[in-house]
Amino acid sequence: MEKGYIQVYTGNGKGKSTAAFGLAMRAVGAGLKVIIIQFLKGQKYSEHSSFKKLGIEYELYGTKEFIIGEPSEEVKELARNGLKRALKAFEEGYDVVILDEVNVSVYMKVFSVEEVMEVIKSKPDNVELILTGRYAPQEFIEIADLVTEMKEVKHYYQKGIQARRGIEM
Amino acid sequence: MEKGYIQVYTGNGKGKSTAAFGLAMRAVGAGLKVIIIQFLKGQKYSEHSSFKKLGIEYELYGTKEFIIGEPSEEVKELARNGLKRALKAFEEGYDVVILDEVNVSVYMKVFSVEEVMEVIKSKPDNVELILTGRYAPQEFIEIADLVTEMKEVKHYYQKGIQARRGIEM
Numbered sequence: 001m002e003k004g005y006i007q008v009y010t011g012n013g014k015g016k017s018t019a020a021f022g023l024a025m026r027a028v029g030a031g032l033k034v035i036i037i038q039f040l041k042g043q044k045y046s047e048h049s050s051f052k053k054l055g056i057e058y059e060l061y062g063t064k065e066f067i068i069g070e071p072s073e074e075v076k077e078l079a080r081n082g083l084k085r086a087l088k089a090f091e092e093g094y095d096v097v098i099l100d101e102v103n104v105s106v107y108m109k110v111f112s113v114e115e116v117m118e119v120i121k122s123k124p125d126n127v128e129l130i131l132t133g134r135y136a137p138q139e140f141i142e143i144a145d146l147v148t149e150m151k152e153v154k155h156y157y158q159k160g161i162q163a164r165r166g167i168e169m
Numbered sequence: 170m171e172k173g174y175i176q177v178y179t180g181n182g183k184g185k186s187t188a189a190f191g192l193a194m195r196a197v198g199a200g201l202k203v204i205i206i207q208f209l210k211g212q213k214y215s216e217h218s219s220f221k222k223l224g225i226e227y228e229l230y231g232t233k234e235f236i237i238g239e240p241s242e243e244v245k246e247l248a249r250n251g252l253k254r255a256l257k258a259f260e261e262g263y264d265v266v267i268l269d270e271v272n273v274s275v276y277m278k279v280f281s282v283e284e285v286m287e288v289i290k291s292k293p294d295n296v297e298l299i300l301t302g303r304y305a306p307q308e309f310i311e312i313a314d315l316v317t318e319m320k321e322v323k324h325y326y327q328k329g330i331q332a333r334r335g336i337e338m
């Protein structure tokens with residue numbers, strides 16, 4: 001790719017990760033090389049088999065359990081490996097690097113803003129970097145070229161519906 | 170699928186169609202049957218080859234040219250065929266039906282709110298219906314179970330950058 005930018009998808013509404021996945025799908029369709037680095041998520045999601053079929057690289061740097069309170073050293077170590085993977089991906093010629101749930105990971109103190117900012121600042125000029133997750137820190141918003149806030153206007157979860165396979169997971 | 174809902178992705182920010190595409194990708198990964206009916210768009214997009222690879226059905230009901238002012242009879246006819254296609258898809262056992270750019274199509278008077286509302290109201294209970302595009306009419310928002318507004322916080326287009334293959338198209 002000639003020129004890559006920094007995109008942030010944040011907010012409390014549905015569609016942040018899926019927007020990044022849709023972008024990944026478009027990018028590989030154009031012959032671009034894409035990697036999705038997923039933080040917090042350690043479990044199997046329905047989209048993973050589609051990633052494989054399309055040749056979208058994806059790696060999980062989260063545990064299967066939800067994090068409650070202060071994250072454990074194990075969780076932090078795992079997540080930091082994800083950041084290192086991003087740095088490596090920059091050298092490996094990926095056109096699009098997606099750091100899924102990186103924003104909320106900072107919020108949950110899995111790693112610091114500064115640690116992620118170092119990665120962001122190492123982005124080669126021809127790489128598109130996508131950061132997803134609610135609670136994007138102000139630093140990310142300031143450095144980004146494109147920021148979309150997914151705002152929840154209405155959500156059926158408010159009616160108490162469980163996550164459905166193929167739609168939410 | 171056991172129970173399907175109505176989702177709306179609207180707003181002036183980037184990520185509405187891609188969120189729907191990411192959802193499509195997740196759905197087929199779970200073995201669900203998906204169709205994307207695209208309004209206004211008649212041209213080739215990079216994601217189309219990925220749709221094919223994943224077995225996501227997609228059909229275009231738009232012209233290659235952008236619509237300026239009052240849409241022609243040809244444009245209206247084509248778009249109405251898209252709505253008819255949706256009704257047929259409801260009978261054909263699709264689990265997820267995506268009406269891409271249907272919101273803005275109403276805004277551009279390609280068809281009326283009422284014509285689309287008829288389709289929405291015909292949705293079988295086990296079908297997930299996704300409506301994308303800016304300027305979602307109030308009627309769609311009211312009938313929907315989930316509404317996300319993609320709000321543009323910052324956009325590099327404001328700096329005058331052209332659409333890039335694999336990222337915007």
